[in-house]
Amino acid sequence: MSRRVSDHDVPEGKEMEINSAPSSRRYSSENLPYVHKVGVPPKQNLLKEFTSTVKETFFADDPLRPFKDQTGSRKFVLGIQTLFPIFDWARDYNLSKFKGDLIAGLTIASLCIPQDIGYAKLANLDPQYGLYSSFVPPLVYAFMGSSRDIAIGPVAVVSLLLGTLLQNEIDSSKNPIDYRRLAFTATFFAGITQVTLGFFRLGFLIDFLSHAAIVGFMAGAAVTIALQQLKGLLGIKHFTKKTDIVSVMRSVWGTVNTEWNWETIAIGVSFLVFLFIAKFIGKKNKKFFWVPAIAPLISVIISTFSVYITHAEKHGVQIVRHIDKGVNPISAKEIFFSGEYLVKGFKIGVVAGLIALTEAVAIGRTFAAMKDYQLDGNKEMVALGTMNVVGSMTSCYVATGSFSRSAVNYMAGCNTAVSNIVMSMVVLLTLELITPLFKYTPNAILASIIISAVIGLIDIEAVILLWKIDKFDFVACMGAFFGVVFVSVEIGLLIAVSISFAKILLQVTRPRTAILGKLPRTSVYRNILQYPDAAKVAGIVIVRVDSAIYFSNSNYIKERILRWLTDEDEILKENQLPRIQYLIVEMSPVTDIDTSGIHALEELYRSLQKRDVQIILANPGQVVVDKLHASEYTELIGDDHIFLAVADAVRACTSKMEQP
Numbered sequence: 001m002s003r004r005v006s007d008h009d010v011p012e013g014k015e016m017e018i019n020s021a022p023s024s025r026r027y028s029s030e031n032l033p034y035v036h037k038v039g040v041p042p043k044q045n046l047l048k049e050f051t052s053t054v055k056e057t058f059f060a061d062d063p064l065r066p067f068k069d070q071t072g073s074r075k076f077v078l079g080i081q082t083l084f085p086i087f088d089w090a091r092d093y094n095l096s097k098f099k100g101d102l103i104a105g106l107t108i109a110s111l112c113i114p115q116d117i118g119y120a121k122l123a124n125l126d127p128q129y130g131l132y133s134s135f136v137p138p139l140v141y142a143f144m145g146s147s148r149d150i151a152i153g154p155v156a157v158v159s160l161l162l163g164t165l166l167q168n169e170i171d172s173s174k175n176p177i178d179y180r181r182l183a184f185t186a187t188f189f190a191g192i193t194q195v196t197l198g199f200f201r202l203g204f205l206i207d208f209l210s211h212a213a214i215v216g217f218m219a220g221a222a223v224t225i226a227l228q229q230l231k232g233l234l235g236i237k238h239f240t241k242k243t244d245i246v247s248v249m250r251s252v253w254g255t256v257n258t259e260w261n262w263e264t265i266a267i268g269v270s271f272l273v274f275l276f277i278a279k280f281i282g283k284k285n286k287k288f289f290w291v292p293a294i295a296p297l298i299s300v301i302i303s304t305f306s307v308y309i310t311h312a313e314k315h316g317v318q319i320v321r322h323i324d325k326g327v328n329p330i331s332a333k334e335i336f337f338s339g340e341y342l343v344k345g346f347k348i349g350v351v352a353g354l355i356a357l358t359e360a361v362a363i364g365r366t367f368a369a370m371k372d373y374q375l376d377g378n379k380e381m382v383a384l385g386t387m388n389v390v391g392s393m394t395s396c397y398v399a400t401g402s403f404s405r406s407a408v409n410y411m412a413g414c415n416t417a418v419s420n421i422v423m424s425m426v427v428l429l430t431l432e433l434i435t436p437l438f439k440y441t442p443n444a445i446l447a448s449i450i451i452s453a454v455i456g457l458i459d460i461e462a463v464i465l466l467w468k469i470d471k472f473d474f475v476a477c478m479g480a481f482f483g484v485v486f487v488s489v490e491i492g493l494l495i496a497v498s499i500s501f502a503k504i505l506l507q508v509t510r511p512r513t514a515i516l517g518k519l520p521r522t523s524v525y526r527n528i529l530q531y532p533d534a535a536k537v538a539g540i541v542i543v544r545v546d547s548a549i550y551f552s553n554s555n556y557i558k559e560r561i562l563r564w565l566t567d568e569d570e571i572l573k574e575n576q577l578p579r580i581q582y583l584i585v586e587m588s589p590v591t592d593i594d595t596s597g598i599h600a601l602e603e604l605y606r607s608l609q610k611r612d613v614q615i616i617l618a619n620p621g622q623v624v625v626d627k628l629h630a631s632e633y634t635e636l637i638g639d640d641h642i643f644l645a646v647a648d649a650v651r652a653c654t655s656k657m658e659q660p
Contacts, residue, residue, distance in 0.1 A: 083144065086144075089416060093416065097415040097418075101414055103412055104408075104413055105421070105423045105426070106426065107290055107412045108151045108408050108409050110293060110294045111296055111404070113134075113426075113430055116154055116427075117438065117446055118446035118447070118449055119450070120133075120397075122225065123159040123162050123166070124163045125163075129396070131427055131431055131435075132391075132396050132431075134399070135327070135328060135427045136391050137152050138153065138387075138399075138423055138424040139420070139421060140386055140387035140390050141420060145380060145383040145384075145417055147380065148367075148368075148416050149406055149409055150360065150409075151402050152387065152399055152400070152401060152420055155400055157225075157355065158352055159397075161493070162183065169341070170341075181335065182341050184334050185342070186349040187391060187392035187396060187398045188335050188389060189350060189353065190356060190385075191389035191391070192353075193349060193353035194353050194356075194357050194384045195381065195385030197357070198377075198379065198381025198384075199382060201378050206357055209496065209500050210476060210499075212466050212473035212474070212476040212477040213496035213499055214480075215459055215466065216477035216478060216480030217493060218457045220480060220482070221492070222455065223485050224243050225454045226450075227249075229447035229448075230248065230447075231447070232443035232446060235261030235444070236251070236255050238251075238255065242488075244487055261318075264442065265444075267442050268442075271448045275292070275296065275299060275452035286411065290408075300449075303442050304437065312442070319442050322439060323439070325431065325435045325436060329394075351490070353398070356388075359401060359403070360401035363401040365377075367410055370410070403456070404453055463477060475499070476496070476499040476500065480495050483495035483496070508547075509553050511545065511547030513560050513564070514528075514530075514543070515528050515536070515542065515564060516534070516586060517537075518537060519533065524647075525646040525650075539581045539657050540580070540582045540654075541565055541580050542586060543583065543585055544585075544586035545557055546589045549593045549600065550592070550593075554594075554600035558603055561583070561585070568580055581613060581614065582616055583608060583614070583616065584618055585617050585618065588620075590620065592623050598628065616641050616642075617641065618645060618646045618648070618649045619644060
């Protein structure tokens with residue numbers, strides 16, 4: 001619908017039309033002295049508007065587009081390829097790509113095997129369950145996942161979180177069978193949660209956990225995990241089951257004279273130094289990425305052989321002792337589908353599933369951006385969820401994308417998810433042939449490997465950047481960090497989520513407003529705090545609202561505008577200048593308004609009437625104008641008090657003030 005310049009402003013024979021979009025009008029207010037008014041947009045159909053909103057929220061990528069105008073057989077093939085992307089990219093797979101995937105798969109396998117054994121201990125499970133979780137889930141993901149670079153398996157943060165939450169319900173040392181069953185139950189529901197989010201395209205929900213909160217939570221979890229490893233690194237037998245730093249340090253220093261074992265400390269510290277040196281070499285020269293990747297396995301081999309030939313276990317060095325040989329046993333019957341542990345498993349699974357999903361999606365997006373390909377977040381959720389559901393039925397606990405292994409996978413030159421299949425096959429051979437050789441592996445080595453792995457989760461540069469950019473983000477980061485370190489993992493997570501939501505609420509309920517002034521020699525109006533040379537217009541206050549106006553912030557916006565007006569009036573009185581006659585509200589940033597917002601504008605109008613001040617609206621969007629007309633607010637203030645731009649509104653107000 002076009003808008004016309006008001007007849008009394010346009011000379012005879014000069015009538016012209018202005019397009020609805022301000023940016024596409026034929027004549028700018030800079031070239032003509034005419035005042036451009038805003039017209040009424042065409043009324044939208046409610047069903048179409050609702051359908052459009054739902055589509056944009058859940059189906060912005062239009063997943064059905066590839067299926068349009070296709071034959072039935074073609075639709076079936078596309079459906080299979082959508083569910084199993086491997087059938088799409090496998091058509092172009094060749095020997096050259098396999099070489100890269102083979103090297104990458106062998107490299108990450110050498111890293112994951114010792115890590116998996118250690119991470120299983122974090123989850124209070126026997127070592128073989130960590131290996132099980134790097135066999136089945138990566139295979140499932142390779143067929144269903146859309147990321148080329150992500151490496152699947154147990155990760156430190158989720159292992160610690162799962163172990164802490166499970167231990168709160170069942171003591172793993174007193175009732176290991178039910179503990180293991182609850183772990184499978186939690187894994188099952190973690191997978192169901194992930195599949196549900198992906199199937200119903202609710203992936204945007206995980207974005208509510210802010211980047212700042214994730215940085216703090218990960219750093220806190222890294223410190224907590226590292227502190228937990230002091231048990232194995234120092235040879236302590238009686239260690240606290242709590243995770244807070246106070247309890248851990250009390251447990252450490254309380255056993256200095258009774259349980260610390262110097263042989264264990266020597267093994268652990270020496271190999272920890274070796275692992276850090278290997279990391280430094282890999283970081284210094286990217287060509288040597290394989291050095292830190294293979295260092296953990298070398299450490300395990302050398303330390304295990306040393307303990308075997310010296311029989312250090314007889315001198316107090318704690319060893320793994322036993323890892324079950326063989327492939328994953330079926331565990332579907334062990335999942336609690338009824339009884340008191342069903343609800344507990346569900347709650348733990350939802351939390352662990354969301355954290356695992358957040359980490360995996362973040363990793364996948366990072367490497368997809370580096371290689372410049374698209375990653376379908378909803379497909380990823382379905383793939384991750386399916387692999388955990390299948391994993392829960394094959395003796396696995398929650399698996400997800402590992403950042404350290406994914407980074408090695410990327411640097412090793414992986415091309416497709418086949419690298420996960422190669423890694424899975426190596427783990428299978430390990431389970432079938434090599435597990436008895438881990439009998440003499442010292443726990444101190446596993447502790448060293450975990451400490452060296454989790455240190456990378458502490459991102460100091462990100463924390464410094466948060467401080468520089470947004471102090472509230474920094475507070476959120478530190479809140480999550482200290483919550484994890486000084487209380488517990490679940491409390492730290494709760495703080496992270498709470499602060500993320502608090503930030504959203506604060507931004508929604510207390511939006512920014514600004515006083516605008518005119519830039520010299522232009523018709524542009526900008527924030528006077530940002531542009532010191534912007535000058536206020538005599539007799540007029542121009543306020544910009546930088547947010548949609550909803551029930552949550554409408555009263556604040558109304559009161560803030562009135563405070564701006566009161567402050568300006570006081571300044572004018574002190575300087576004996578003419579009073580304010582017009583209030584112009586710049587509404588271009590106002591994307592939407594609800595009934596509470598309109599009610600607040602009506603109250604603002606009445607308050608201004610008592611002060612003998614006229615309200616003017618400048619450049620409201622289509623949705624806002626539609627609602628203002630539907631509520632008859634435009635009739636209340638007058639159709640001639642809504643303008644295309646601030647400059648138009650100022651000219652109209654100035655001309656009226658100049659009239660005798």
